Amino acid sequence: MIKASIIGATGYTGVELVRLLAGHREVELVALTSQSYEAEDYTAVYPNMTGYINKKCTAQDVPEIIGASDVVFIALPHGHAVPVAAEAVKQGKKVIDLGADFRFDDLKVYEEWYKVEHTGGSLLSRAVYGLPEINRERIKNAAIVGNPGCYPTSIILGLAPALKHGLVVPDTIIIDSKSGVSGAGRKLALGSHYAEVNENINAYGVASHRHTPEIEQELSKLAGTKLTVSFTPHLMPMTRGILSTIYATVKDNIALDEVREVYSKYYTEEPFVHLLPPGQWPHTKWVYGSNNCQLNLTIDRRTNRLIICSVIDNLVKGAAGQAVQNMNILFGLPETTALRIPGMYP
Known part of the structure; x- marks a missing residue:
């Protein structure tokens, strides 16, 4: 089983990740972090997950969480992913960042548009832009996947x-x-x-x-x-x-x-x-x-x-679903695992 954690699990992207990974036959959810709902049952925050997840939201103890995980999904606002990614690379774990911090080849472009200093320049060579349809082969060996914007x-x-x-x-x-x-x-x-x-x-x-x-x-x-x-x-x-x-x-x-x-x-x-x-x-x-x-x-x-x-x-192929697709690629699983679901209608 792939041990996965979500840093920032109570935003809309975070709960979509939880929904998809809760049904993934090869994944065990290790930690779901939240600053706003620390120590609360996840199902108290999102009752739709009742019967599918039995975990409490935890504090963001990055080294400990990464140590217990094979892959860490970062669902935080831009500017907050670098310390998590640095620790994951240090421990030899995989990172999928759903924010903007690892999408850019040029730090100056990122800093100009996001108005935040990027402190992880040394990590960029380890990151791959995570759109599978154009970068599948590069994603397979990436340490950090910069999940694309919606x-x-x-x-x-x-x-x-x-x-x-x-x-x-x-x-x-x-x-x-x-x-x-x-x-x-x-x-x-x-x-x-x-x-x-x-x-x-x-x-x-x-x-x-x-x-x-x-x-x-x-x-x-x-x-x-x-x-x-x-x-x-x-x-x-x-x-x-x-x-x-x-x-x-x-x-x-x-x-x-x-x-x-x-x-x-x-x-x-x-x-x-x-x-x-x-x-x-x-x-x-x-x-x-x-x-x-x-x-x-x-x-x-x-x-x-x-x-x-x-x-x-925008929350699935534009965020959480694409992140799970990237995880499947990273770990050599069929790319459609937990994602072969049609759209809901009406």
């Missing part, structure tokens, strides 16, 4: 085949994304109050969202050239889900059938990425609670633009 996951999966095969002009990419409120976390905040969110939609982080450099970093690698994108996220009055609509100018008047063939081949062996039939545009509801990404695309001949729609559940 918006970047939906966007990179939407664009990867087109950029890898040179189907679009890289500097023409425009991304319009919409997310459910759970992406803001469980903390109290005016912007996620019911009366503020209900019957409302708004753009936020316009021209300044922190996921922008992460998106550009990974898309540049796929394109083989440094690129800049226009990315605007929006908050929707729903709990879960991300829909990204992506626009890019196509090269050489390529036919739609050719584009679909490239996407079909690119994802044919991927268990969680699904290209839908022509004309069937994905809904966030179709991936709710699942680790799936559903895609569709077309070409607007009036503008010569490829239009891609990509949907994920």
Whole structure:
């Protein structure tokens, strides 16, 4: 059995990790830490886990927890993962960080966008960007996995085949994304109050969202050239889900059938990425609670633009599910273990 602990187990990402790992046949949950609910039964915090988990929330005694674990999931705000990761590397244990601290190749970019000093520069060579569909082989031998952000996951999966095969002009990419409120976390905040969110939609982080450099970093690698994108996220009055609509100018008047063939081949062996039939545009509801990404695309001949729609559940494929997928890769398990579940409907 893989002994796993979650540092920061009572946020929305943390409880989603607990839900998935509680049903994982190869995992034993060792410790669930929480500053707010220390010594409380986990099921008192999240009664939905009654009958599935029988543990108390514990203090964040990092050396002890890591010593008892094979893998540690870090579900903390950005800026807090480095000491945990350093101790895990010291003890020879695996780390999956669901925050932003190990997603970037360049510390200066991280510090510029997150306004936090990064003290773990020596650890970056041990970290791999954890999007399995593009980095699977590197993830297998990583000490630290930087789990991707939710918006970047939906966007990179939407664009990867087109950029890898040179189907679009890289500097023409425009991304319009919409997310459910759970992406803001469980903390109290005016912007996620019911009366503020209900019957409302708004753009936020316009021209300044922190996921922008992460998106550009990974898309540049796929394109083989440094690129800049226009990315605007929006908050929707729903709990879960991300829909990204992506626009890019196509090269050489390529036919739609050719584009679909490239996407079909690119994802044919991927268990969680699904290209839908022509004309069937994905809904966030179709991936709710699942680790799936559903895609569709077309070409607007009036503008010569490829239009891609990509949907994920921001808490599963956009966070906890992808983290479990990465753990399965790290430990040589079938990648779909504990994750082969369809979206809930309705």
